[in-house]
Amino acid sequence: MPARPEPAAASAGFTLIEVLVAIAIFGLAAVALLRLIGVSLASADTLAARQLAAIVARNQAAEAVLAPSPPAAGTGSEIAGRQRFAFSRRISPGPDPGSLWVQIDVRGDSGQVIARFMALRPAPPAAPPAAPPAGSAP
Numbered sequence: 001m002p003a004r005p006e007p008a009a010a011s012a013g014f015t016l017i018e019v020l021v022a023i024a025i026f027g028l029a030a031v032a033l034l035r036l037i038g039v040s041l042a043s044a045d046t047l048a049a050r051q052l053a054a055i056v057a058r059n060q061a062a063e064a065v066l067a068p069s070p071p072a073a074g075t076g077s078e079i080a081g082r083q084r085f086a087f088s089r090r091i092s093p094g095p096d097p098g099s100l101w102v103q104i105d106v107r108g109d110s111g112q113v114i115a116r117f118m119a120l121r122p123a124p125p126a127a128p129p130a131a132p133p134a135g136s137a138p
Helices: 018-066
Strands: 074-080 083-093 099-106 112-123
Touching: 018 074, 018 083, 018 099, 074 099
Parallel strands: none
Antiparallel strands: 074 083, 083 099, 099 112
């Protein structure tokens, strides 16, 4: 008796087990990608908050350095990018007589310092010597 040939349909295609394994692998890959996207979005949000806090710190330091009178230590808040940031200003003596170090710490919603900036306020310029009265001999 001649051997019976196998039907072509039985040897072509994937088995049910192979399809289920492939679906499980793709499912795991999709879950991993979703988690990665979530972590990436959280990191982007944190980075944006740190950048805005750095801008607030630089603004406050510039105001302290350019103010006509020496700044005082203190606290306050400033809005940047629709978010309110609390800052504190510390003042300490600088390297030259009359100069001041101004340190600005900006805190996030959690109360943790997320940006710090230090600037040196130079000593005020010395007053020029008084000019001799007009008509006097040198």
